Amino acid sequence: MKVAFVLESYPPHIGGSESRAYNLIKRLPKSWEIHVITPCFDYAKKEEVRENVFVHRFGAYHSFSYFKNGSRPLSLSLDISQRALFTLKKLGSFDACVYSEWNLLTFALTHAFVSSPKLVDWCEVLAGRIAGLAGVLEALLEKNLAQRATHHIAVNEKVKELLKNVHKVDSKRISVVQNGVDERFIASSFPKKQSGRLLYVGRLTPHKGVHSLLMVFSRLRKTHPYATLHIVGAGDPSYTLSLKKLAVEGVEFLGVLSESELIEEYRSAQLLVLPSEREGSSLVSLEAMANYTPVVTIDAPLNLSKSDTVIHGFNGLVVKPSNLLDALQAVLSDETLWKSLSQNANLYAKERSWSKCAKKLEEVLKSV
Template sequence: MPEKTKILFTHNTAMWYRIPFFRKLAELYDLDLVFTHINVIQDIYDNELDKKIRGLEEVNYTILENKHGFAKGLIKKACSNNEFVIGGSWDTIQELIESLILFFITKIKREKFIIWREDWDWKKENNLKEKILNIVIKYLTNHSDAILVPGTLHKQYFHDKLGVSENKIHIMPNVSNISGINENITKSQTDKKILYVGRLIPRKGINYLIEAYSKLKKEVDNIQLLIIGSGPEEDSLKEYVKENNIEDVAFLGKIENNELKEYYQESNLVVIPSINKGMGDPWVFVLNEAMYYGNPVIATTAVGAAPDMIKDNGFIVPEKDSDSLYNAMYEIITDNELEKKMSQESVNIIKKEFQYSNMINAFIKTIESIK
């Protein structure tokens, strides 16, 4: 039996939707999985992880402690014998320095270095810090052996803006592990539900959704807006709804992932109204989840996944444009046949293009292309 390919796979944290992916990689390769900044999941999603990560019991993984923002023990891991190293992050200065160290150690040892990122060409500040960062990122990406990205916007960014050779950039689709259809739940055609799921922060653009819904509610009575999530914008959004007497808006707070499925399955439409505020949304897994449960979807141009996931199953609208949101919502919510058609198309797209098998196959092809 041939020896498995040795891979050092560094990643910031253990998001729940990555667990099946890591588990499958561990079956295929001699995988050394290293989490460098495990608290990211708590900072972003307010989720806590135990030292033992559920679902990775059979996987060789290490959680590195952080000191002054740096992952202790990463250099030691980089100095171990590997054939491929997956890494590359620049969300903080510490992560950028770690990436450079990891890159140079890998290159000195003549191992293959692969970057996995979700950046795309959202609007950035034109300051000295960004210019210096861009120079460093250009160097890293152009001297790596391959770049893994989730979609076409991301590939265009690395090729068009950073000058990376197109044959080095590989699309590995993002996949969510939410599942479990309840055959007893159906979508009502008389009392329709429009759903938002996500953090309540300025970058998510929920105020534009509420403005669009307010206009829609004046013309369509049998609808309600469900807002799932928590965050610093919650009080101001609730106040806006109250002051403007907008009916049938329910703020449901944070709901655990295993309970979200019922809301997705009962909804008639899911809207992702993100805006560019310092950055765009790198992907937004709510799209995957909404489509799995047969929802038509509307997303803005600030959503990284939109061009790959929204085809005949919804609409992409300009960011910060409540009128365009209203028009798209009106078209879907008032046409039962269109809603059903888009619902089925969402399921078709997910089944064909966004399964873990698609993700794994893309990873395997990337490894094979640079062996």
């Protein structure tokens, strides 16, 4: 089977959707011919074969400029879409073509030239949830994807529900392929934890809520002076600088870590804090849980992890933003509660392996 994946980005550039695509694609059958078509960010190789996958990168873009503050500049989005179309034409026909939800313009400008079944992988549905002109454009482009795609892949049941209710997609045209966790991340036994260690992992961008976490942490230190906060990830330099100005004693910015370094952070942390206002299906939550680290996240309308990954009172806590401080204090002060959440978190993550998720994707691709 010959399959094309038209993606907004691909490793070495790493974010949640990139990790999802990478972990699913590399586990598809080795006998398949798989091509990834994606922009070239930050001087990555233009052409390479990566774990039996043909990767075709085009253009030359800077990730901070493109992903700044979670938005996508229209001029760059148009340029990327045009180059994606050229690459698709050059590679010929496919048995199936899978688009990532972002960049929305890429599907709009290329789908008419793709004769094979077209699938869209959705991590979130934002139509009707963004104000202003940007929200109107978002809704129109999402509707275009929903109506013209052959089949849809939803990251969880909530996204499937939104596709049905917002864009009126027939449930028969939607398959759920969840996010998973790499088996290498799963701790075989309870690791040694650093008492009071909080961890954040993700992009440093406003909608991730790191600024709110830093303000909460400064208050937490008054009742738990031994508490520390490690922040893993990178983002726009000016925004990162503003975060560092909010940091109090006990906060460390670690930047981007290697896989082994990241696993060590998960294993030493008592809690992962996910203060995101907008989240599709949090990969870092699963990775933390695999290492006996429960998750505290906020109950925000666009944070879908609250219903997909974090089960309140079982493997973590879901609280109102105004109650985040109380939640952190409660877990750090109650060892029985923390141990229960930790054990359940590990059990939950073990059931969400990438191998199982990739098998589901394989079945979907064979069926279209």
